[in-house]
Amino acid sequence: DTGVSQDPRHKITKRGQNVTFRCDPISEHNRLYWYRQTLGQGPEFLTYFQNEAQLEKSRLLSDRFSAERPKGSFSTLEIQRTEQGDSAMYLCASSLGGGDGYTFGSGTRLTVV
Amino acid sequence: DAKTTQPTSMDCAEGRAANLPCNHSTISGNEYVYWYRQIHSQGPQYIIHGLKNNETNEMASLIITEDRKSSTLILPHATLRDTAVYYCIVRAEAAGNKLTFGGGTRVLVKP
Numbered sequence: 001d002t003g004v005s006q007d008p009r010h011k012i013t014k015r016g017q018n019v020t021f022r023c024d025p026i027s028e029h030n031r032l033y034w035y036r037q038t039l040g041q042g043p044e045f046l047t048y049f050q051n052e053a054q055l056e057k058s059r060l061l062s063d064r065f066s067a068e069r070p071k072g073s074f075s076t077l078e079i080q081r082t083e084q085g086d087s088a089m090y091l092c093a094s095s096l097g098g099g100d101g102y103t104f105g106s107g108t109r110l111t112v113v
Numbered sequence: 114d115a116k117t118t119q120p121t122s123m124d125c126a127e128g129r130a131a132n133l134p135c136n137h138s139t140i141s142g143n144e145y146v147y148w149y150r151q152i153h154s155q156g157p158q159y160i161i162h163g164l165k166n167n168e169t170n171e172m173a174s175l176i177i178t179e180d181r182k183s184s185t186l187i188l189p190h191a192t193l194r195d196t197a198v199y200y201c202i203v204r205a206e207a208a209g210n211k212l213t214f215g216g217g218t219r220v221l222v223k224p
Contacts, residue, residue, distance in 0.1 A: 004156075033211065042200060042214030043157065056211065091156050101147065102212065104156030 004105035006092050012111045013082055020078045021108045025094030032075050033102065034067055035091040036060065043091055049075060082112045117201045122219040131188040133218055135201030138182040144205045146177060147212065148186045150197040157200065157214075160186065191222045 005024040013019050025032045030051050035043035046065070047057045051072035061067075064082075069075040079086055089109050093102040118136040125131040137146065147162040161168055161175045163184075168175045174187040188195055200217040 035214075042198075042217055043212075045211040045213065048211060093156070101149075101159030101162060102157075103159065106154075106156050 004092055004094055004103050006090075006105035006108050008108055009106065010109050010111075012113060015084060015112055016081055018078065018080045019082055019110065020076055021090055021092075021110075023075045023077070023092030023105060025074070025092070026096075026103055027073075029094035029096050029103070030072065031095045031097070032069055033093045033095075034075070034077050035093065035104075037089040037091060037107070038087075046077075079110075082110075084112045086110060087112045117203060117215055119199075119201050119215065119218045121216065122221070124221045124223055125188075125191050127193060127222055127224050128190055131191040131195065131220060131222070133186040133188075133199050133201075133220065134183065135186070136183045137201070137203045140181050140203050141205065144203045146175065146181075146184050147202045147204060148173070148175065149200045149202065149212075149214075150195075151200070151217070152194075152197045160199075193222050193224065196220060196222045 007022045011019055033048040034046040036046055037043040045058050046061050047067050049069040052069050064080045067077045087110055089107040091104055091107045093104040095102045145162050145164050148160040149157040150160055151157040160172050161170055163175045163177055177184045198217040198219050200214050202212050204212055
């Protein structure tokens with residue numbers, strides 16, 4: 001297990017289409033986080049899971065966004081009816097405990113055309 | 114979580130120490146100082162964190178002032194591969210565990 005994996009690395013989609021991203025955390029990490037990053041900005045928190053429970057969601061996570069972590073392993077982030085404003089890098093991170101540093105994946109870059 | 118203030122950008126010479134300042138004047142007693150960096154097209158990478166005492170690891174040193182209102186990240190011998198955006202974040206362990214990133218400092222290491 002070499003780190004946090006995200007798939008795909010890049011996604012181009014037409015406005016109005018649905019997209020789904022996958023994150024595979026470090027296997028022993030029980031916490032998983034999703035962030036969004038637009039050009040020139042720092043990452044913004046979207047949501048986090050402890051095991052399979054989604055414990056916090058940002059106001060940035062509109063009704064078109066849904067995240068799941070079945071069985072407390074991998075996670076998916078789905079965006080329905082994509083808009084151009086959804087174009088960003090979507091980052092996933094995992095950690096073992098609350099005080100530990102996160103390990104981030106390389107992200108999925110979404111472009112909505 | 115307390116807000117942080119960092120310079121927008123800074124240059125440093127390859128092989129020299131890079132000292133990255135961060136102000137966090139409203140930090141609370143239970144908040145830690147974390148540093149991450151993000152190299153172009155990659156996810157952020159954890160560097161170091163501390164509460165009160167100075168910390169050192171294989172990547173960097175963290176110096177926290179006695180009043181904890183500011184800190185400095187030190188890269189002892191900067192290399193070209195240290196060119197990145199460096200984020201200083203303060204976070205309480207129980208604060209939902211999320212990290213709140215600011216704009217960071219864009220560090221350019223020059224040969």
